[in-house]
Amino acid sequence: ALPISAGSDNPGTLSMATGGTLIANTITLGQGTATWTPGTGTVILTSTNNLTLPSATFTSFNNLTINANKTVFSGVSFSVAGTMTVNGTFTPGATTHVISGAGTLTGSGEIDVTLVSATALTSQFSITNRTLSNMTVEYRGAGNQSMLGTIYGHLTTAGSGTKTLLGTTTVNGNLAIGVSTTLNGGGQSLNVGGNWSNSGTFTHASGTVTFNGNAAQAITGNTNFNNFIVTNSASNISLASSYAMGVEGTFTPNGTSFGSQTGSTINFNGANAQTIPARSEEHTSELQSPCNL
Numbered sequence: 654a655l656p657i658s659a660g661s662d663n664p665g666t667l668s669m670a671t672g673g674t675l676i677a678n679t680i681t682l683g684q685g686t687a688t689w690t691p692g693t694g695t696v697i698l699t700s701t702n703n704l705t706l707p708s709a710t711f712t713s714f715n716n717l718t719i720n721a722n723k724t725v726f727s728g729v730s731f732s733v734a735g736t737m738t739v740n741g742t743f744t745p746g747a748t749t750h751v752i753s754g755a756g757t758l759t760g761s762g763e764i765d766v767t768l769v770s771a772t773a774l775t776s777q778f779s780i781t782n783r784t785l786s787n788m789t790v791e792y793r794g795a796g797n798q799s800m801l802g803t804i805y806g807h808l809t810t811a812g813s814g815t816k817t818l819l820g821t822t823t824v825n826g827n828l829a830i831g832v833s834t835t836l837n838g839g840g841q842s843l844n845v846g847g848n849w850s851n852s853g854t855f856t857h858a859s860g861t862v863t864f865n866g867n868a869a870q871a872i873t874g875n876t877n878f879n880n881f882i883v884t885n886s887a888s889n890i891s892l893a894s895s896y897a898m899g900v901e902g903t904f905t906p907n908g909t910s911f912g913s914q915t916g917s918t919i920n921f922n923g924a925n926a927q928t929i930p931a932r933s934e935e936h937t938s939e940l941q942s943p944c945n946l
Contacts, residue, residue: 669694669715682707691715691734698723698741705746706731713754719743719762727752733780739764739788745777748794757782761806763789769796769814786825792816793831802841810834810853818843818860830855830874838862838879851876857901864890872896877922883907892917906930 665685669675670692678700687710695716698704701723708728716735719725723741732754739760745752748767752758758780768777773794786804793811800808802820810816811831818839827847830836834853838860846866851874861880864870869888877899883890883906890906892898896917904919904927921927 668692678702679704680707680711682710695735698725719760721762733758737780751777751779753779755781757784759784759788761787763791765791765793766798767794767812769794769798771799773798774801807847810836815856845870848872849876850874859902861902872898877901881905883911900927902927904929
């Protein structure tokens with residue numbers, strides 16, 4: 654634990670002006686006035702207990718690392734001048750908390766976006782550089798949020814409301830649409846390299862979803878797509894048993910990579926003529942619009 658406390662005539666001071674590494678599992682403030690100087694140092698938050706950072710004093714860091722299995726909540730907005738590495742989980746302690754600074758956000762853990770905004774991630778995590786390609790980003794605001802078009806490790810929706818893509822989005826891993834949420838494709842291109850799980854609602858908004866992984870991918874939760882494309886040629890795309898998938902636009906299953914459709918249904922429900930490629934797998938398809946076979 655790192656307690657900083659002082660009497661009224663004896664202020665507590667912690668300075669990393671000359672660098673160094675501070676490893677702590679908790680940070681608490683006692684009575685009196687405390688002073689914190691991040692300098693060029695690195696703070697590493699370790700152990701598996703949940704931690705809420707102090708609501709005062711610690712408003713800036715040079716390098717901040719959250720270790721794996723550690724969940725940290727902010728106590729106030731703060732800035733990072735160097736690198737903020739999240740290998741555990743970081744959640745803003747309030748929707749108004751902002752993570753700013755000239756540094757870089759990176760890691761292999763999870764960040765939660767709680768701000769309800771048309772620029773939710775970039776406003777709440779306004780830090781200059783964001784490398785999210787190995788991270789899980791969960792949009793969990795209690796209301797509508799817009800989602801940055803970028804490269805994510807995993808992407809999840811939670812909370813409530815509609816989460817809308819703002820641009821071309823690539824998810825290297827899994828995409829999960831949470832209960833009580835709607836993922837609106839915003840007419841964008843969405844590339845998914847892992848599994849697709851839909852426990853809420855997906856609105857394609859005339860966009861394209863491409864499954865581009867290099868290992869087996871699974872689709873669960875009934876979903877209606879516009880353009881559905883598979884470029885994964887390394888392994889099968891499997892549908893859950895009794896799964897109902899709708900396709901309103903182009904259906905491109907990429908040869909033999911689209912399989913495992915036991916008891917599932919593919920509904921071709923576009924308003925215009927659709928082309929159904931010849932398939933070697935057995936599946937049931939309801940044709941709800943004119944089709945070119």
